[in-house]
Amino acid sequence: MLAMLAALLGGCSSMDQDWHKLWGGQSRAATQADPTPALAAAAAQRWLAILDSGNYEASWKAASPALQAGVSQTDWVAQMRTVREPYGAKTARGDGVLARRHSEGEPFDTLCLRYHTTFAHGTADETVCMSSDNGKTWLTKSYSVVPAQ
Numbered sequence: 001m002l003a004m005l006a007a008l009l010g011g012c013s014s015m016d017q018d019w020h021k022l023w024g025g026q027s028r029a030a031t032q033a034d035p036t037p038a039l040a041a042a043a044a045q046r047w048l049a050i051l052d053s054g055n056y057e058a059s060w061k062a063a064s065p066a067l068q069a070g071v072s073q074t075d076w077v078a079q080m081r082t083v084r085e086p087y088g089a090k091t092a093r094g095d096g097v098l099a100r101r102h103s104e105g106e107p108f109d110t111l112c113l114r115y116h117t118t119f120a121h122g123t124a125d126e127t128v129c130m131s132s133d134n135g136k137t138w139l140t141k142s143y144s145v146v147p148a149q
Contacts, residue, residue, distance in 0.1 A: 051080070056076060091120060124148050
């Protein structure tokens with residue numbers, strides 16, 4: 001099911017292999033000179049708050065057209081109930097590790113954040129990829145959650 005979710009979302013799950021080596025990941029402190037990562041991170045936090053509330057329908061509606069084109073709202077809700085809901089309520093989420101990525105031939109940036117999150121029923125690594133066509137408005141392009149290693 002996790003593989004299907006990652007495939008449907010075109011997600012950033014491949015980043016789990018070696019985040020820093022593959023994507024040049026940096027901490028938030030290393031990106032303070034550029035306000036763009038802070039804008040993307042703030043948008044990711046707002047979107048994750050919707051997801052944390054269990055309102056999976058609203059999380060799909062608040063996502064980018066790219067995510068919505070890849071999975072129907074009905075399938076998204078079913079997948080979140082299967083993959084995310086078993087972890088229970090979020091109790092703590094660390095600062096995201098950030099990586100900037102520009103997809104060849106796409107007129108926008110994608111910024112991915114990886115969080116180590118503690119839930120009521122275990123820990124997990126969440127990856128949220130945000131996209132923007134103007135550098136100011138950031139929407140969730142993909143999301144994945146896997147058991148922490």
